[in-house]
Amino acid sequence: MLQEFKKFIAKGNVMDMAVGIIIGAAFTAIVQSVVKDLINPFVGLFTGGIDFTNLFVVLDGSEYASLVEAQEAGAAVFAYGSFINAVINFLIIAFVVFLLVKGVNRVKENMAKEEEEVMPGPVGPTQEQLLIEIRDLMARGTTQV
Structure with missing residues (x-):
């Protein structure tokens, strides 16, 4: 079973997915900052701060x-x-x-x-x-x- 797990982890698809998840997590912080710090103030301005x-x-x-x-x-x-x-x-x-x-x-x-x-x-x-x-x-x- 350990050999099968090693083969599974060593596959390119699994590594690509892991990199994608890590980059996605880092990207989430950037997107949230853009929304919270740059866009939401304008939305608040247009909606009267509702x-x-x-x-x-x-x-x-x-x-x-x-x-x-x-x-x-x-x-x-x-x-x-x-x-x-x-x-x-x-x-x-x-x-x-x-x-x-x-x-x-x-x-x-x-x-x-x-x-x-x-x-x-x-x-x-x-x-x-x-x-x-x-x-x-x-x-x-x-x-x-």
């Missing part, structure tokens, strides 16, 4: 000043404002990731174009030149190619 987290309904009808107070009291709370915040954050994060992926794809395309320009053309006769030579040889009746 904080949806304090939008809630206590299911037993009790009154509490804040969501935290209701939760600390152990009340059954329908915290729809937190859900709204989560949806807004998801949309912002999805948009930021879209922009980052779009930028990375653009860089990859530019690198591929540069590599194409650097690569030399085909070496030797072209396909058309070879066909012309074969045609001429056949026209002369020569069977050697």
